[in-house]
Amino acid sequence: xxxxxxxxxxxxxxxxxxxxxxxxxxxxxxxLQWYRQEPGEGPxxxxxxxxxxxxxxxxxxxxxxxxxxxxSSLHITAAQPGDTGLYLCAAKRGGGSNYKLTFGxxxxxxxxx
Amino acid sequence: SQTIHQxxxxxxxxxxxxxxxxxTVEGTSNPNLYWYRQAAGRGLQLLFYSVGIGQISSExxxxxxxxxxxxxxxxxxxxxxxxxxxGFYLCAWRPGPTATGELFFGEGSxxxxx
Numbered sequence: 001x002x003x004x005x006x007x008x009x010x011x012x013x014x015x016x017x018x019x020x021x022x023x024x025x026x027x028x029x030x031x032l033q034w035y036r037q038e039p040g041e042g043p044x045x046x047x048x049x050x051x052x053x054x055x056x057x058x059x060x061x062x063x064x065x066x067x068x069x070x071x072s073s074l075h076i077t078a079a080q081p082g083d084t085g086l087y088l089c090a091a092k093r094g095g096g097s098n099y100k101l102t103f104g105x106x107x108x109x110x111x112x113x
Numbered sequence: 114s115q116t117i118h119q120x121x122x123x124x125x126x127x128x129x130x131x132x133x134x135x136x137t138v139e140g141t142s143n144p145n146l147y148w149y150r151q152a153a154g155r156g157l158q159l160l161f162y163s164v165g166i167g168q169i170s171s172e173x174x175x176x177x178x179x180x181x182x183x184x185x186x187x188x189x190x191x192x193x194x195x196x197x198x199x200g201f202y203l204c205a206w207r208p209g210p211t212a213t214g215e216l217f218f219g220e221g222s223x224x225x226x227x
Contacts, residue, residue, distance in 0.1 A: 030213075031213040031214060033213070033214075033215055033216075040221065040223070041220060041221060042203050042205070042218030042219050042220055042221050043157075043203075043216075043218050044218070045215050045216070045217065048213050048215055050213060086155075088156070088157070090157075090216075092213065092214040099145055099162055099164060099170075099210065099214075100159060100162065100172075101159075101214050101216060103156050103157040104156060105155045105156035106155055106156055
């Protein structure tokens with residue numbers, strides 16, 4: 001069974017601080033995604049990474065895919081209360097015929113004003 | 114543009130009662146469709162997925178079932194709800210077997226079984 005371990009499970013910080021959350025596995029993935037979910041809503045896709053070592057930036061968010069494509073990190077610079085939410089990583093093994101994503105349990109981030 | 118809707122948004126049902134949650138995707142054809150359950154605002158558990166009309170794959174044996182009567186319609190059902198069926202149910206779609214597999218989620222349906 002492939003597992004995605006996310007850490008930390010919970011993170012509470014003050015506005016303006018920087019933070020990094022992690023998504024780790026012993027399996028190799030063909031692609032990995034990060035989603036953000038706000039309370040009472042469905043997850044929203046933030047980014048997809050596919051190449052080992054790839055770095056993508058989305059405003060104050062920086063996503064990195066590990067060289068071996070087994071892990072990923074999300075770094076937020078100068079966090080704002082609007083960044084509050086559950087951050088989920090999800091990964092897919094194999095090619096296009098694989099219909100299923102594996103989700104981590106998420107990091108619940110609270111940014112206090 | 115593509116949109117996905119699911120309803121009802123909130124449901125409170127007694128134990129032993131039936132369930133029907135509906136999901137509809139617009140603006141695309143032949144999508145892959147998924148039902149997930151999320152407990153206590155945490156990780157997502159895949160329940161069912163469908164790659165076409167009438168084609169349903171079950172991931173977890175339980176008292177839930179799914180059907181896809183039309184290309185863009187996905188229904189989650191139960192004949193008799195259990196307390197353990199409470200949770201946040203999410204419908205999702207993706208445009209066929211894409212290489213990277215990104216999913217697009219509906220707004221979710223909160224089910225409370227009493």
